[in-house]
Amino acid sequence: MPRLLLPLTRAVTYTRWLHMLVGAIVPFACAMVYPGLVHPSPYDWLLIAVLPVPLVLAVAVVPAARRAEGLQARLMLFPGPHAGVGTGEDPGVSALPSASWTDRARTGAWMVLRLEAGLAVALVTDALLTRTLSLAGAAAGEPGLTDRPLHVSTARWVYALLVPVSVLVLLAVVAGAGALMARAARRLLGPSVRERLAELEKRTERLLERNHIARELHDSLGHALTVAVVQAGAARAAADPHFTDRALEAIEETGRAALEDLERVLLVLREEGRPAGSRPGLGEAGRLLESARSSGARVDAEVTGPLEHLPGPVSREAYRMLQEALTNVLRHAGAVEVRVRIAVEDERLRLDVRNPLPAAAAPAGPGAGSGLRGIRERAALLGGEARARQDGGQWLLHVDLPLR
Structure with a gap:
């Protein structure tokens, strides 16, 4: 009742x-x-x-x-x-x-x-x-x-x-x-059907934006923390005041860049509709290479073609791919020799990162495999592809992106 x-x-x-x-x-x-x-x-x-x-x-x-x-x-x-x-x-x-x-x-x-x-x-x-x-x-x-x-x-x-x-x-x-x-x-x-499709597109865009932000934070903060850990470990092992000063300087510079990326992402999250702001492009790859060198890696870089003329999305995503590739080298192989090849030719951008395989495989952590998956997702969104494989006794990451 x-x-x-x-x-x-x-x-x-x-x-x-x-x-x-x-x-x-x-x-x-x-x-x-x-x-x-x-x-x-x-x-x-x-x-x-x-x-x-x-x-x-x-x-x-x-x-x-x-x-x-x-x-x-x-x-x-x-x-x-x-x-x-x-x-x-x-x-x-x-x-x-x-x-x-x-x-x-x-x-x-x-x-x-x-x-x-x-x-x-x-x-x-x-x-x-x-x-x-x-x-x-x-x-x-x-x-x-x-x-x-x-x-x-x-x-x-x-x-x-x-x-x-x-x-x-x-x-x-x-x-x-x-x-x-x-x-x-x-x-x-x-x-109506049209309105349902429009709402579905909005939800898809929000999910894509969340995935994009997650990749940005993973790449930027992961790189900064990896460099900091490697530098701190090397400084402690070296027991050299001069080397320690250089290591602290590298940690400070990398941390400052990571904080800038974090602040930019948080501003986008706080204020809906706010533009993402300036993001680093492949023209600033030198900063990544120097960061890897300061961590003990011997980086041999070769750049051919006009990087400054790359389309914005291609340049920005390629920067993040290179950042993640170098982070993986430092994390899994340590301070080894790294060969980086960046070439702009035939309306394509090709990026190769090659390093020796580590003597013993590092234990898989909670985020194992997410870096390579993020690189593949970035390449696919731009209509390109990314492949990672063993090549003899070395590990090769190859990225091929169209410029249009």
Whole structure:
């Protein structure tokens, strides 16, 4: 029984009631013009229900009509702050203007349904409220208030018992009709296929942006921490004040660059829509090479072609790939000889990083393999490819990117 009475205690039941009654304004306004509301016959009520339909369909053609109906449905047909039940969940009703004739047709069907349902609920409300007042008058000893189904000779207490029954029947009808209207609103005013695709694209873009930020942080901070660990270990092993000073200087420079990258990413996360700002490109590869050299690696670099003319996305992503490649060398092979080849030729950018394989494989950590996976993902997004393999006794990373 409490579950049956629960809808009667929710504010949304009464906002739905009001929403349906508002839909009856148009047919009653038209009825005042024709055929009138003075003792209407069943045929008159049929005309009252049918005559406003062409007018409603004409309004539904206006794109803004869908927005207006969607906003009203969101506010009055679904639980929310106004209903006293928290923020509520997404009702699944669009509040965008009609963008196609399919949207207009669905809006027209919704407006006609709202008109007819509103008229029916208004008539039922009027009949049951009238009956309630009649029963209340009979219970008070005033039988002449209006007609009623029981004879005047019936005991007053019987009328008094029937008053709440009439009210409960009315509220049950209202609650049921309101629930049906909410379901109809989801079907007729729900997002169109185009809107669903647009929302899916937005979600995909947000996921791609999150993956991009994760890769940026992984590459930048991973490189900085790897350099710091290698430099600190080398300085402790060398026990040379001069070498220690150079190691601390390299750690400071690498850490400062990582902090700049971190601040840039955090600004993007804090302020939606903020541009990502300047990111290092392949023209600044010298900083990466010097950082690796300062960590003890013997880097042999060869650059051919104009790096300054590379497209921005290609230059920035190639910088991150080179950064991750050098980080992997320091992390897994240590201070070894590294050969880096960067070539711009035939509308392609080719990047090769080659180093000797370590004598013993490093133990796999939580992030094992994520660096190479990130390089492959970056290359694929640009329409290129990245391959990593053993070549004799060496490890080779080859990246091939189109410039267009």
